[in-house]
Structure formats: C-alpha cells, structure tokens
C-alpha cells in the first residue's frame with residue numbers, strides 16, 4: 001500500500017480547510033487518496049468559499065472550530081485531524097489580540113478538549129510556526145532546530161498563540177493520550193494564496209498577507225517591490241505542495257507528542273526574492289528598500305531540516321525558482337478573482353493611504 005492510500009476510507013477533519021494551506025492540503029488528500037469524508041471547518045475569516053473543491057467527499061461546516069455547535073458535530077469516528085485554523089496573521093493579531101485569542105488560541109484548546117477521548121483518532125497534526133521559535137538576529141543566522149530554546153519575548157499575539165498551541169499539543173498528548181504531532185512551518189508560498197481573501201481584519205495585511213504573493217502581484221503590475229528591513233533580512237521559503245506533503249508525513253510517520261520542522265533549509269534574502277520575481281515576470285522597475293517593520297525583530301532565519309529528513313523521510317523538493325514560476329503562473333490566471341477579493345477592502349484601505 002502506498003503511503004497516501006492509508007487515508008483511503010478514512011474520515012479526516014481539516015480546520016481552516018478553506019484557507020491557503022488547508023485548501024491545497026484538501027486537494028492533495030482527495031487527489032492522492034480516497035477518503036470517505038473530508039470535513040472542512042472554516043469560518044471564512046481569511047478564506048474564500050470558492051477555494052473549497054466541488055467534491056462529494058467534502059462536508060463543509062461554516063463556523064468557528066471553537067463553536068460548541070460545530071464541535072458537537074464532531075464524533076468519535078474521525079481518523080485524522082489537521083488543525084490549520086488560525087487568525088491570519090501577525091499584524092492582524094497586533095491590531096486585535098482578542099480576535100487572535102478567539103481564533104488562534106481558544107480554537108486549539110476547545111478542539112483538543114472535544115476530541116481528547118476519541119478512540120479512533122490516529123493523528124492530530126497541529127500547524128505551528130517557525131517565526132515563534134526563531135532567534136531574533138540580524139547577524140548570521142543558524143538553522144533553527146526543533147529543540148532550540150524558546151524566548152518569552154514574542155513579536156505578536158499570533159506568535160504567542162502558535163506557541164500556546166504547541167504547549168496544549170504536548171499537554172493533551174501527555175495527559176490524555178491525544179496523538180498530537182506539531183508541524184513547524186517556515187514561510188509558505190504558492191498557488192491558492194488569494195490576496196484579500198476573507199474579511200477585513202483591521203490592517204492592510206488583510207489584503208497583502210505575505211511577502212511572496214505581494215511581490216508577485218506587484219511585479220506583474222510593474223510596480224516597485226518594497227523590501228522591508230534592508231538588504232539583510234532573510235526567510236526560509238517552502239512551496240505549498242511541499243508543506244502539504246510534510247503535513248501528510250507528520251500524520252503518517254510522525255511520532256505522537258513530537259515536533260518536526262517543515263522547511264526548505266535554505267536562507268533567501270527578501271531582496272533576492274524580489275529580484276528573482278522581477279526577473280521571472282520581466283519587471284524592470286527597481287526595488288524599493290524600506291525600513292524594517294517596527295514590530296518585527298526577526299531579521300534572518302531559516303529552519304533545520306535534519307530531523308524531518310531522518311524521522312519523516314521528508315525533504316522539500318520544489319526549488320524556489322520553480323515554485324515562483326508556478327506561483328506567478330497561477331496569479332496570472334487568477335487575477336480577476338484576486339482583484340475582486342482585494343477590492344472588497346477598498347473603503348478600509350483608503351484610510352491607510
């Protein structure tokens with residue numbers, strides 16, 4: 001039996017399944033296996049319903065994974081849970097920490113309380129974030145390993161929530177035997193990340209989300225790409241198909257109670273990212289170097305891939321230039337959808353100009 005076939009005839013819950021990573025994961029699960037049901041729970045805070053594939057094996061429950069009504073519909077017949085719901089992202093959480101708490105902390109706690117006694121569960125995969133554990137440095141960065149020390153200084157309520165989710169994953173595993181596995185993502189990019197998806201969350205980050213989709217969109221529009229934090233800032237970019245393969249590896253090969261990095265292990269400066277994207281789209285407008293965001297103390301960072309390679313047999317396969325080509329192509333083809341989602345927030349965006 002191939003690995004993915006182990007999802008055949010299984011019942012799988014994906015919280016946040018209408019979102020960027022969740023939507024891609026659901027598509028991968030349905031195309032490589034034949035689950036009897038994929039239950040998506042999503043309140044569409046940062047997602048579009050159109051991101052959910054039209055497939056009779058999907059049940060969509062629109063609402064919060066912290067809602068008692070939604071939780072009551074989850075029964076002890078579930079085989080796997082992928083818990084991806086989050087309050088997207090750092091800047092929205094700084095703007096509204098209580099909304100972050102409701103959708104990023106309480107969600108994890110209430111979900112784990114509900115499912116802690118479920119006996120059929122084989123794995124509960126929690127999506128954590130590398131940004132919460134990365135060292136805060138502008139000097140030479142070291143690959144962050146899974147057991148790296150974690151500072152009490154966090155840049156945002158989002159990061160705090162992601163780490164609290166890890167604490168609960170460990171606690172519910174140790175205390176209640178919940179088979180949790182933590183997947184710590186680096187910076188994910190790829191098709192399916194819709195600028196402006198979902199509801200207004202208080203800042204322009206509602207529209208611009210992450211650096212890669214912002215750069216791709218602006219580059220296709222022949223605009224200057226804003227490189228925040230100067231020339232040194234770096235991140236570890238991992239293509240969304242690789243993240244989904246990694247999540248599946250966590251579910252099938254991860255050890256309950258443990259944590260794995262899902263990273264490319266490659267450090268790329270934001271300036272190089274901008275120049276590569278401009279090269280691929282043919283945008284000759286010079287990049288714009290801007291000051292660092294005042295809340296962001298994470299200068300350079302990338303993840304260590306040793307443990308996930310050794311224990312999960314997981315390695316990112318898609319190179320940055322290949323992944324960017326696919327992202328640019330997807331963005332080109334989906335410009336009308338992207339622009340209509342961005343447009344929804346025109347009125348609120350005006351007060352930030």
Ligand SMILES: NC(=O)c1ccc[n+]([C@@H]2O[C@H](COP(=O)([O-])OP(=O)(O)OC[C@H]3O[C@@H](n4cnc5c(N)ncnc54)[C@H](O)[C@@H]3O)[C@@H](O)[C@H]2O)c1
Pocket residue numbers: 015016017018019020021022041042043044045046047063064065066083084085086087088102103104107127128129130162185186187188189198210
């Ligand atoms: N994209 C990245 O670079 C990255 C990096 C590190 C970690 N992660 C983690 O990956 C996961 C997926 O992120 P993404 O990039 O796909 O973001 P996303 O915003 O596209 O997905 C999050 C989804 O959660 C949904 N949601 C929000 N509150 C909810 C609630 N109360 N109940 C149910 N659903 C709710 C949103 O509507 C959205 O569909 C998140 O847990 C995030 O913290 C992502």
